[in-house]
Amino acid sequence: MAATDTALAGLRQMIASGALGPGAKFPPEPELCDQLGVSRSSLREAVRSLAALGVIESRHGSGTYVSALDPAEIISRFSLSVELIPLEGVLELLEVRRVLEAHATASAAARQDAGLADRLAEILDRLEATTDAAEIQQLDAEFHGAICAAGANPTVTALTAVIRGRGGHYRIFEPGVDFDAIKQTSDRGHRAILAAITHRDPAAAATAASAHIAQTELWLRALRPDPQPN
């Protein structure tokens, strides 16, 4: 096997076998090189690979450690690659977000955490008052993020956040011909979601969230130069 792959497999197995749990420290690089029978260059490339995936962390001057192996953190690493996916692929990802956020929004409506509705209303007030694209982006993320945090587990929250972040790179909300219409539709969508949560109506919440994101999908699809059916 190639040297880097050998090192990669060796490091993974140290974790998979349970020899090194979350937060554990690896031996120093020279020692690992001996154990795995590869040079430092190859070892370091393997370490970088796993670090990119959020599985291990290197701390300059301190050592190399197994990460917390928290699924939400690992999923967050995905943003590095997801942000490079072209529009075609983003539309596929939005189906994931739509389904997951509909679920999370319904759960949030059912659970009705104390103060959630008030926090959401406050966010929407600010959101409706601004026309700055970056600020819209930010407040929209806060709104949906708060709902996911209240309704779903951290993994779902992280996954939807990654996809939301990617979609946001396409500036739907740049001032232009349709800006006012789009902004108003978006604002109404948010209010519908909040109303469903306030009324503790999970089914309505799921529908409202699903419709809201489906609308985003339509806007993004319109940005595509050559919108092919499917």
Added chain:
Amino acid sequence: MAATDTALAGLRQMIASGALGPGAKFPPEPELCDQLGVSRSSLREAVRSLAALGVIESRHGSGTYVSALDPAEIISRFSLSVELIPLEGVLELLEVRRVLEAHATASAAARQDAGLADRLAEILDRLEATTDAAEIQQLDAEFHGAICAAGANPTVTALTAVIRGRGGHYRIFEPGVDFDAIKQTSDRGHRAILAAITHRDPAAAATAASAHIAQTELWLRALRPDPQPN
């Protein structure tokens, strides 16, 4: 900025800016080192990072290329990290799978691709006839995979496959006290899903799929040495 991070940012920007699209070839390593102002070691570590994320590919003797940037392929790369997540985190991931597969199964029932029901029935026949853990694992993946492929987009299919693969590492189906009961319950769950698809009943399909995976969650939770609430 640190050398490797500089190289990483540079490579990412080449893709993000559109200068290099899917499948495009990077300049040779020495040339990239010049452009980015880093040594070959640092450049190679950056390349490895992006390769681990499925964003670029190095081909020995040929060159370094931008990957297809296909979301399904990129998500598949996650299995490398997801497989190291401890049981605690797997339970969170299963909520994602449950929601997504319920959606995909409902879609499959609604679309009713030609021959889908027959293919699924054939898989279930083989699944019910075996007691080999590895074969059960394999056929279960085939069954759910076929449904996802028929009902959802490739991204959803890839994401559920990654999570399914991780869960499978916990051997629920090892011969033991509860083996027969678990196997029978699982088989019944599969038949319920197939029935809903055959009857073109999306709501029933979603419910059946959700219940089936929720059952898996319960079994996995039972494996946890110290089952804490929440």
Added chain:
DNA sequence: TGGGCATGAATGGTCTGAGGACTTGCGGGA
């Protein structure tokens, strides 16, 4: 003329050695 094959340039993969940069814990001094 066409196909198979040797060959060499291009390119990524690996190893070695050296020095720099950062973190951390220890011990001395105020």
Added chain:
DNA sequence: TCCCGCAAGTCCTCAGACCATTCATGCCCA
């Protein structure tokens, strides 16, 4: 007791050399 400096430990970066693989060129032979 607290602060500071110091030194050991560790990862980070660079440079150079050589190996392994790919691929296109062009030759040779049928």
